[in-house]
Each structure stands twice: as structure tokens, then as C-alpha cells.
Amino acid sequence: MSNSGRNDLGWQQAAGTPFDIGASLGAHGRDAVHRHLIASPIWHRVNAPDHADRLARLTRNTQQRFPAIWAEIEGLAAGLDLPVGQVMAWNCRGDLLASAPDGCTTVQLPGPHPVIAHNEDGLPFFRGHCFVAEVQPDSGPGFLSFCYPGSLPGHTFALTTAGLVQAVNNLRLLGIEPQVPRMVLGRATLAAGTRDKALPLLQAAPPSGGFHFTLGQRGDHGLIGIEFGTGHPATHQIAAPALHANHALRMDGPQIVTASSRDRQARGDALLADGVDDALAILRDTGGPGLPIRRDDPEDPDCENTLATALFRIGKNNVEWTIYDRVSEHAAYRSGDIPHRAA
Numbered sequence: 001m002s003n004s005g006r007n008d009l010g011w012q013q014a015a016g017t018p019f020d021i022g023a024s025l026g027a028h029g030r031d032a033v034h035r036h037l038i039a040s041p042i043w044h045r046v047n048a049p050d051h052a053d054r055l056a057r058l059t060r061n062t063q064q065r066f067p068a069i070w071a072e073i074e075g076l077a078a079g080l081d082l083p084v085g086q087v088m089a090w091n092c093r094g095d096l097l098a099s100a101p102d103g104c105t106t107v108q109l110p111g112p113h114p115v116i117a118h119n120e121d122g123l124p125f126f127r128g129h130c131f132v133a134e135v136q137p138d139s140g141p142g143f144l145s146f147c148y149p150g151s152l153p154g155h156t157f158a159l160t161t162a163g164l165v166q167a168v169n170n171l172r173l174l175g176i177e178p179q180v181p182r183m184v185l186g187r188a189t190l191a192a193g194t195r196d197k198a199l200p201l202l203q204a205a206p207p208s209g210g211f212h213f214t215l216g217q218r219g220d221h222g223l224i225g226i227e228f229g230t231g232h233p234a235t236h237q238i239a240a241p242a243l244h245a246n247h248a249l250r251m252d253g254p255q256i257v258t259a260s261s262r263d264r265q266a267r268g269d270a271l272l273a274d275g276v277d278d279a280l281a282i283l284r285d286t287g288g289p290g291l292p293i294r295r296d297d298p299e300d301p302d303c304e305n306t307l308a309t310a311l312f313r314i315g316k317n318n319v320e321w322t323i324y325d326r327v328s329e330h331a332a333y334r335s336g337d338i339p340h341r342a343a
Contacts, residue, residue: 007325007332008127008128008130008307008308008325008326008332009130009131009132009146009308009323009325009332009333010028010129010130010131010132011131011132011134011333012024012025012028012131012132012133012134012147013133013134013135013136014133014134014135014136015135015136015137015138016137016138017071017075017137017138018068018069018071018072018075018137019071019072019074019075019078020075021072021075021135021137022071022072022073022074022075022076022077022078022079022152023075023076023078023079024075024079025075025076025079025133025147025153026075026076026077026078026079026080026087026150027079027080028079028131028149029079029080029129029131029147029148029149029150029151030079030080030081030149031129032126032129032149032150033080033082033149033150034080034081036123036125036126036129037090037123037125037126037149037150038082040123040125042093042100042101042123043090045097046089046090046092046093046096046097047086047089047090051089051096054095054096054177054178055085055088055089055092055096057178057179058088058092058095058178058179058180058181059085059088061179061180062088062180062181062184065180066180066184066187066188068191069152069184069187069188069191072152072187073087073088073091073152076091076150076152080150087150090150090151091150091151091152091181091183091184092178092181092183092209093209094170094181094182094183094209094210094211095176095178095181095182095208095209096178096209098172098173098174098256099172099256099258100170100172100209101122101123101302101303101304102121102122102155102170102304103119103121103122103169103170103246103260103261103295103302103304104118104119104120104121104156104167104168104169104170104245104246105118105119105121105169105243105244105245105246105264105268105283105293106118106119106167106169106212106214106243106244107241107242107243107268107279107282107283108214108223108225108238108241108242108243108244109241109277109279110221110222110223110238110239110240110241111221112221113313113314113315114216114221114222114223114313114314115279115311115312115313115314116165116167116214116216116223116311116312116314117167117279117280117282117283117309117310117311117312118156118157118167118214118283118309118310118311119283119293119294119295119306119308119309120146120156120157120306120307120308120309120310121295121302121304121305121306121307122148122304122305122307123148123303123304123305124298124300124303124304124305126148126149126307127305127307129149130146130147130148130149130307130308131146131147132144132145132146132147132323132333133145133146133147133153135153137191140191140193141160141161141162141190141191141193141194142160142161143158143159143160143161143190144158144159144321145157145158145159145190146158146308146310146323151183152183152184152186152187153186153187153190154166154168154183154186154187154188154189154190155168155182155183155186155187155211156168157308157310157312158190159312159319159321160190160193160194161193162193162194162218163194163217163218163219163319164189164190164192164193164194164195164198164215164216164217164218165214165215165216165217165218165312165314165319166186166189166190166198166213166214166215167213167214167310167312168186168211168212168213168214169211169212169213169244169245169246170210170211170246171209171210171211171212171227171229171246171247171248171251171255172210172246172247172255172256172257172258173209173210173229173230173248173253173254173255174253174254174255174256175253175254176207176208176209176210176229176230177207178207178208178209178229179206179207179208180205180206180208181208181209182208182209182210182211182228182229185201185202185205185208185211185228186211186213188201189201189202189213189215194217195215195216195217195220195224196217198215199215199224199226199235202226202228202233203226203228203233203235205228205231205233206231207229207230207231208228208229209229210227210228210229210230210248210251210255211227211228211229212225212226212227212244212248213225213226213228214238214244216312216314216319217314218314218315218316218317218318218319219315219316219317220314222237222238223237223238224236224237224238225238225242225244225250227248227249227250227251228251229248229251230251230252230253232251232252233251234248234250234251236250241272241277242272243264243265243268243269243271243272243282244265245260245261245262245264245265245268246258246260246261246264247261247262247265249265258301258302259290259291259301260291260295260300260301260302260304261302262290263288263289263290263291263292264291264292264293266288266290267285267287267288267290267292267293268282268285268293270288271285279311280309280311280324283309284309284327294306294327307325308323308324308325308332309323309324310322310323310324311324318335319335320334320335321334321335322334322335
């Protein structure tokens with residue numbers, strides 16, 4: 001599946017019960033989490049005692065509303081060899097902190113063969129430790145998803161065997177009292193399998209940390225964007241080429257707009273206005289007057305670098321996908337390499 005021996009992205013298969021899946025993903029990310037994450041300032045901020053009451057509420061609501069996902073978190077903790085409370089806190093980082101280090105940029109190109117393309121921007125120390133998870137639960141649809149060590153699938157980019165394409169951007173909302181973790185909602189969309197089943201779940205979502213989802217569906221020409229987190233999500237049909245960075249464009253409420261998010265949004269809008277229709281060229285762009293769309297600076301002000309780029313071309317009967325681990329014409333993985341999976 002890899003284009004060469006040099007590849008920043010691993011590939012991990014997981015199957016079985018929710019606990020089994022979590023344990024497999026946790027074991028695959030254990031070394032990176034113990035080597036890099038648990039010594040980092042962000043891990044200690046998320047696990048600070050002053051989050052205890054909020055974390056308890058998020059845990060209780062996850063156990064009650066999403067018991068299968070809670071079992072996956074328990075498995076994740078077992079595979080990571082860490083206390084489940086700490087792992088839960090990490091998977092609630094965007095609910096406990098207004099500014100979690102999760103960036104990302106999504107290009108949305110509607111048309112007869114819609115394209116969703118996405119830069120996955122995250123903590124630089126995870127370069128070389130992230131992976132694509134190929135997951136087949138005992139019940140429900142399987143999926144492919146970019147995964148960070150120690151994190152649930154469903155908050156990056158993903159494709160289900162039922163044809164749902166999902167690309168996710170962090171929103172830094174203020175004044176939210178979260179009831180359900182946003183990453184649990186992201187995992188629930190993959191369990192839903194199709195856009196028609198996932199969208200009502202997100203539209204009914206209670207307050208959480210903020211996310212923007214771009215959703216496509218095999219066999220459907222339409223693309224849908226939804227911003228949620230306030231308890232009053234904003235959903236829209238994407239009728240023209242667009243880009244979304246890391247701040248809400250349609251949902252009301254206070255938020256943090258970082259310089260990087262502002263500049264990436266402005267640069268992407270300008271490229272699209274100039275007629276640029278190559279999604280990869282947009283996501284790899286380093287021009288413009290501000291901070292770049294493609295993020296490789298070790299001194300990035302949001303502490304994020306581009307760790308992978310994915311492109312999904314949605315057809316009537318299949319979804320062609322390509323995942324890049326670096327700026328190259330050669331993909332790390334592509335759909336033709338595993339035609340029996342997530343097509």
C-alpha cells in the first residue's frame with residue numbers, strides 16, 4: 001500500500017468489539033504517547049484537576065448516550081497502558097480547552113464528481129507516529145480514518161464502507177458548557193455510516209467543543225457543511241467551491257480566531273476567487289501575505305504542522321481517495337491499493 005520505504009504514516013487494521021478496536025488502536029499508538037504526549041504541556045493542561053467536574057459530566061453522558069464508544073475508550077486506555085480517566089480527558093481536549101492544538105484546512109469542490117480535500121494539521125511531535133486505521137467492527141459499517149496516537153477515530157478525515165466522506169476542522173468556541181465530547185460525536189458519525197444517518201445526529205447535538213464537518217456521500221453530488229458546538233448547529237449546502245479553516249463562518253457565538261486560521265481562510269478564498277480549482281495545489285500553497293495554508297514551520301504560532309493531506313473524489317458507485325504524507329507526487333496510500341476496502 002505504501003509508495004516507498006519512506007512513509008510518515010503507518011497503517012493499522014482493527015476489528016471486533018468496541019473494546020477490541022480501542023485496544024488495537026491504543027497499542028499501536030502506545031510508544032508515541034508515552035514517548036512524546038504524556039510529557040507535553042498540553043497533556044498536563046487537559047488532565048489538570050480543575051477540569052474534574054466537567055470531565056465527570058462528559059464521561060457520564062458518554063457512558064449513558066454512547067456506551068459502545070465508551071467501551072472503545074476503555075479499550076484505548078488498555079492498549080495505551082494508561083488510566084481511562086486520563087485517556088478520556090485527552091479525547092475531551094477540545095471540550096475542556098478553548099484552544100486545543102488541532103488545526104486543519106478543508107477544500108470543498110462541488111460538481112458532478114465532488115471533491116473533499118483536507119490538510120490534517122496537528123502536534124509536530126506526532127509526525128511519523130500517526131497512522132491510517134482500517135476498522136471493521138463486529139456490527140456496523142467499517143471505515144478508514146487518519147488517527148493520532150491516543151485518540152479516537154472520527155475527528156480528522158475518514159471514509160466509511162457505506163460511502164460517507166468526513167473531513168473535520170477544529171473550532172475554538174468560547175463560553176460553552178459542553179455536555180457531550182465533540183470527538184465522541186465525530187466517532188458516532190462513523191458508526192452511523194451514511195450521511196443521511198450522521199447528519200441528524202450532529203444537528204441534534206447538545207453543546208460540545210466546536211467542530212466543522214464537511215460531509216459527502218457516495219452516489220450523491222451534494223456536499224454539506226455543518227458547524228456545531230453551541231447547541232445550535234449551522235448546516236449549509238456547499239453550492240460553490242469553498243475552503244474552511246479553523247473558525248466558524250456561519251454559527252453565532254464568541255470564538256478565538258487565530259492568525260493562522262484567519263490567514264489560511266483569506267488565502268484559500270483568494271485562490272478560489274482567482275479560479276484555482278486544483279485542491280492539492282491549494283492545500284500545498286505557501287504563498288500569500290500571511291501565514292501559509294501548508295504548515296511546516298516548527299515555530300508555527302498554533303503549534304501545528306501539516307501531518308497528512310487527503311483527497312476524496314466522490315462518484316456514483318465509489319469514492320476514489322489518495323492520502324499523502326508529505327509534499328510529493330507519490331501518495332502514501334490510494335484506493336487502488338486496497339480496492340476491497342472502503343470503496
